[in-house]
Amino acid sequence: MGSGNWHVEKRLSIRNDSFTGADDLVPETGCLSIVVLGASGDLAKKKTFPALFNLYRQGFLHPDEVHIFGYARTKISDEELRNRIRGYLANDKSSPQQLEDLTKFLQLIKYISGSYDSEEGFKSLDKEIATHEISKNSAEGSSRRLFYLALPPSVYPSVCRMIKKCCMNKSDLGGWTRIVVEKPFGKDLESAEKLSTEIGKLFEEPEIYRIDHYLGKELVQNLLVLRFANRLFLPLWNRDNIDNVQIVFREDFGTEGRGGYFDEYGIIRDIIQNHLLQVFCLVAMEKPVSLKPEHIRDEKVKVLQSVMPIKDEEVVLGQYEGYRDDPTVPDHSNTPTFATVILHIHNERWEGVPFILKAGKALNSRKAEIRVQFKDVPGDIFKCKKQGRNEFVIRLQPSEAMYMKLTVKQPGLEMSTVQSELDLSYRQRYQGVTIPEAYERLILDTIRGDQQHFVRRDELKAAWEIFTPLLHRIDDGEFKPISYQPGSRGPMEADELLERAGYVQTHGYIWIPPTL
Ligand SMILES: NC(=O)C1=CN([C@@H]2O[C@H](COP(=O)(O)OP(=O)(O)OC[C@H]3O[C@@H](n4cnc5c(N)ncnc54)[C@H](OP(=O)(O)O)[C@@H]3O)[C@@H](O)[C@H]2O)C=CC1
Numbered sequence: 100m101g102s103g104n105w106h107v108e109k110r111l112s113i114r115n116d117s118f119t120g121a122d123d124l125v126p127e128t129g130c131l132s133i134v135v136l137g138a139s140g141d142l143a144k145k146k147t148f149p150a151l152f153n154l155y156r157q158g159f160l161h162p163d164e165v166h167i168f169g170y171a172r173t174k175i176s177d178e179e180l181r182n183r184i185r186g187y188l189a190n191d192k193s194s195p196q197q198l199e200d201l202t203k204f205l206q207l208i209k210y211i212s213g214s215y216d217s218e219e220g221f222k223s224l225d226k227e228i229a230t231h232e233i234s235k236n237s238a239e240g241s242s243r244r245l246f247y248l249a250l251p252p253s254v255y256p257s258v259c260r261m262i263k264k265c266c267m268n269k270s271d272l273g274g275w276t277r278i279v280v281e282k283p284f285g286k287d288l289e290s291a292e293k294l295s296t297e298i299g300k301l302f303e304e305p306e307i308y309r310i311d312h313y314l315g316k317e318l319v320q321n322l323l324v325l326r327f328a329n330r331l332f333l334p335l336w337n338r339d340n341i342d343n344v345q346i347v348f349r350e351d352f353g354t355e356g357r358g359g360y361f362d363e364y365g366i367i368r369d370i371i372q373n374h375l376l377q378v379f380c381l382v383a384m385e386k387p388v389s390l391k392p393e394h395i396r397d398e399k400v401k402v403l404q405s406v407m408p409i410k411d412e413e414v415v416l417g418q419y420e421g422y423r424d425d426p427t428v429p430d431h432s433n434t435p436t437f438a439t440v441i442l443h444i445h446n447e448r449w450e451g452v453p454f455i456l457k458a459g460k461a462l463n464s465r466k467a468e469i470r471v472q473f474k475d476v477p478g479d480i481f482k483c484k485k486q487g488r489n490e491f492v493i494r495l496q497p498s499e500a501m502y503m504k505l506t507v508k509q510p511g512l513e514m515s516t517v518q519s520e521l522d523l524s525y526r527q528r529y530q531g532v533t534i535p536e537a538y539e540r541l542i543l544d545t546i547r548g549d550q551q552h553f554v555r556r557d558e559l560k561a562a563w564e565i566f567t568p569l570l571h572r573i574d575d576g577e578f579k580p581i582s583y584q585p586g587s588r589g590p591m592e593a594d595e596l597l598e599r600a601g602y603v604q605t606h607g608y609i610w611i612p613p614t615l
């Protein structure tokens with residue numbers, strides 16, 4: 100936000116012109132109503148409205164087509180909602196153009212107050228939407244209604260019932276009603292299936308968009324391109340060449356202000372079962388038949404179903420010291436704030452290759468990356484084993500980059516080797532290019548009707564099947580987290596597990612950042 104580095108690309112329509120594989124999309128012309136349910140909440144102001152504003156600024160949401168409705172229980176006026184979100188859309192450093200855009204954008208927002216389980220509020224919401232559709236001369240049957248549930252999952256079923264009962268539009272002329280749901284989508288296999296069944300009775304799968312914002316990150320979206328559009332990787336991406344894969348998430352802050360929520364879920368449900376597992380799927384899945392969303396999701400499900408049961412000795416849990424000082428966290432909480440979990444895939448490509456999923460809060464750094472470590476060179480005549488293995492690192496954040504660690508000849512007269520890198524740092528290579536926020540792309544996908552980057556019901560089920568037995572044991576207090584210092588690397592047992600899994604850390608590798 101507010102980078103001042105905008106690429107404002109005005110589009111005539113929001114028809115999809117990229118290579119998503121969703122080429123059977125219907126041209127969409129009807130008026131578009133975006134309803135943010137839970138508009139007074141944190142997610143709405145920090146992510147949803149800023150993403151909508153960015154889409155508006157880039158010409159993807161046309162003022163002559165679009166209207167935005169905020170809905171929540173809090174009784175506030177349109178103007179009060181606008182004032183609440185204003186600070187998240189612009190700041191002192193915003194350009195005059197941005198401020199002018201902001202004023203126009205805020206005028207598109209209307210607020211309706213109502214409860215999440217009574218028809219009254221949803222009927223007035225429907226009335227407001229209909230008034231807007233009529234004012235835009237939208238042909239009945241062509242208007243589009245997007246309901247974004249920025250709400251706790253406990254109210255999803257009642258909200259979906261209310262939408263179904265009070266707010267559906269006709270869709271015979273290309274119109275639609277879609278709902279976007281956020282994680283946490285259940286707490287284990289049983290609760291997730293129950294939720295899916297409840298929502299599934301009301302909406303068809305193509306109408307449900309289960310969002311995982313990691314799927315909207317630039318380098319996550321690049322994974323299929325990298326893997327399947329580069330001849331270089333095709334023959335290497337398997338158990339014959341790859342020794343181990345790490346998918347890592349680190350945050351250098353704790354659960355500040357979210358202790359109550361976090362304690363109910365823990366790091367596995369908060370990060371690993373969804374975000375890291377989605378990345379895992381894209382790294383490990385087979386090539387899809389095409390880029391059609393269903394083909395991609397079929398492959399994701401297959402690889403999830405090939406994951407073997409997690410072994411106790413391949414799990415390390417941690418909890419940072421001071422976590423329980425949060426008044427919203429119970430004194431004897433057993434909730435992990437750190438976890439390393441090793442997954443094994445039982446298939447021809449990956450048998451024997453550990454996939455190490457690691458996530459932690461209150462650690463010494465903030466990053467999310469994929470680290471693919473290759474096997475040692477057989478018959479190594481240079482004795483470069485000591486210097487380190489080839490590694491291909493895809494850094495999702497911060498500062499998107501991918502680099503390949505290689506052994507090369509040390510420049511000079513002597514014949515000696517050194518570790519170096521082939522480096523693609525995005526900031527350096529794509530200067531002046533603004534990388535969109537994950538939510539921005541994903542909301543655009545929901546409008547375009549492209550489900551490629553959303554989680555399908557069977558995918559969600561397979562994801563919960565992997566982690567539910569372990570989660571139940573943690574919930575029952577059978578598996579205890581090890582205490583670690585905030586600002587550290589987490590429990591040292593996690594690094595020991597990494598070593599046992601075969602990861603060889605490179606020592607003495609020094610990276611010299613290129614200068615512009
Ligand atoms: N384009 C760019 O921006 C590039 C940047 N670099 C930078 O160069 C530096 C070195 O790169 P690289 O070697 O890939 O990355 P790191 O030094 O960050 O990490 C290498 C590996 O060692 C692990 N590790 C780190 N400390 C320990 C420890 N004490 N015990 C056990 N394992 C440990 C890391 O695990 P864990 O993930 O858990 O920390 C990671 O798997 C990094 O800062 C990197 O960002 C390098 C090349 C290109």
Ligand SMILES: O=C1O[C@H](COP(=O)(O)O)[C@@H](O)[C@H](O)[C@H]1O
Nearest residue numbers: 312313350369370374467496537
């Ligand atoms: O979903 C979540 O993600 C954030 C981290 O997101 P990022 O895009 O900043 O990597 C995490 O802080 C939060 O606990 C979790 O619920």
